[in-house]
Amino acid sequence: SQVALQIRQQETNVEARQQQVEQAKAQLSTADLNLSYTQVRAPYDGFVTKRNVQLGTLVQAGSSLFSLVSPEIWVTANFKESQLQHMNPGDKVEISVDAWPDMKLEGHVDSIQMGSGSRFSTFPSENATGNYVKIVQRVPVKIVIDKGLDPNHPLPLGLSVEPKVTVE
Structure with a gap:
């Protein structure tokens, strides 16, 4: 009977330890989940x-x-509306970078925005006096760079460039 009592106590201890193991597994699972949140x-x-x-x-x-x-680099060039007559998507573009005059890039016209820059600006210009003044509008043109970039030295954003479009 003393032996039976000891066996019962040991079985209770085993059950308690098994519950502790299950709790530890749950804590480990939570810790793994929290660790995954630390990776961006x-x-x-x-x-x-x-x-x-x-x-x-x-x-x-x-x-x-x-x-x-x-890493996809493109140029948004604001051309005068009078320069767009023969410009089309696919036209070849030579691009010089002001910061690195020796760097010559090649690209193509990807798209021409369907509206002038003033129409899409936060504060469009309005003529409150009613006088008509014709102002040449600028239209954003997206130019994708195809050749000339060095993948080890990416171009910083916002650099000034000069695009020359070959129209056909």
Whole structure:
């Protein structure tokens, strides 16, 4: 009977230890989940810019950590409306970069926006006096760069370039 009591106590201890193991597994699962939240995965390849945090910084949900820039590079050139008559998507473009005069890039016209820059600006210009003044409008043209970029030295955003479109 003493032996039976000891066996019953040991069985109870085993059950308690099994519950502790299950609790530890649940805690491990929660810790793994929390660890996965510490990894930031980008939705596409790119370059990290404007980093607002350092390694090990505690952040809150929704905090802006950094900006991700796509490696797909294009130029938005604002051409005068009078320059668009013969311009079409697919036209070849030679691009010179002001910051690096020796760099010559090649690209093509991807698209021509269906409206002038003033129509899409935050504050469109209005003529409140009713006087008619003809102002040459500028139309954004997207130019995709095809050749000449060095993948080891990406172009910084916002550089000034001079595109020359070959129209047919």
